Amino acid sequence: MRNIRIIKTGVDVSKILEQLKQYPEDWGSQKNVQDSEQLDPTEYTVTVDVLQLIMGGVETEDQYVGNTEICIQTPAYEKHTEILNYLGKYFKKLRRCGFLALPVGEIVGSHIDEGTYYLTKDRYHLSIQGKYEYTVGEETVIVEPGTLFWFNNKLPHKAVNIGDNVRITFVFDVPHHKRNL
Numbered sequence: 001m002r003n004i005r006i007i008k009t010g011v012d013v014s015k016i017l018e019q020l021k022q023y024p025e026d027w028g029s030q031k032n033v034q035d036s037e038q039l040d041p042t043e044y045t046v047t048v049d050v051l052q053l054i055m056g057g058v059e060t061e062d063q064y065v066g067n068t069e070i071c072i073q074t075p076a077y078e079k080h081t082e083i084l085n086y087l088g089k090y091f092k093k094l095r096r097c098g099f100l101a102l103p104v105g106e107i108v109g110s111h112i113d114e115g116t117y118y119l120t121k122d123r124y125h126l127s128i129q130g131k132y133e134y135t136v137g138e139e140t141v142i143v144e145p146g147t148l149f150w151f152n153n154k155l156p157h158k159a160v161n162i163g164d165n166v167r168i169t170f171v172f173d174v175p176h177h178k179r180n181l
Contacts, residue, residue, distance in 0.1 A: 066115020
């Protein structure tokens with residue numbers, strides 16, 4: 001496969017999951033988007049829940065977050081040390097990152113991560129809970145908990161929760177380098 005690369009399977013994510021359960025109040029950053037006037041609830045439904053550790057930022061209101069290098073640690077960053085410690089063994093510098101939760105049977109529709117920020121970043125997932133189908137371009141894999149993988153987020157990609165419980169994955173960016181896993 002050219003657009004999805006499984007780096008490691010069988011990663012013990014139990015401590016990461018336990019830490020997530022310790023801080024349930026950290027979830028919900030998308031609820032403000034859903035409730036805002038920006039989205040018409042008759043046209044859009046946000047089913048993905050987000051717990052961001054490092055989020056993108058802008059300097060002015062008219063700036064697109066995908067075109068800035070601004071990365072801001074959220075208050076949750078200091079609490080979720082298990083994921084940071086694990087990834088710190090393999091990646092020197094995390095950029096934007098966070099946990100995404102997707103209910104059973106739901107999908108994240110096909111999209112491309114657009115903007116100049118993404119041109120110099122590699123994107124990875126570490127699956128924490130649930131089973132999902134992940135498609136990038138014409139390639140599809142079934143992802144089990146404890147799977148670390150890279151994918152080409154410059155191509156259309158989507159996820160389908162095919163498991164029996166909420167899918168939780170940690171999505172993260174690192175600066176592109178030929179020695180990345």
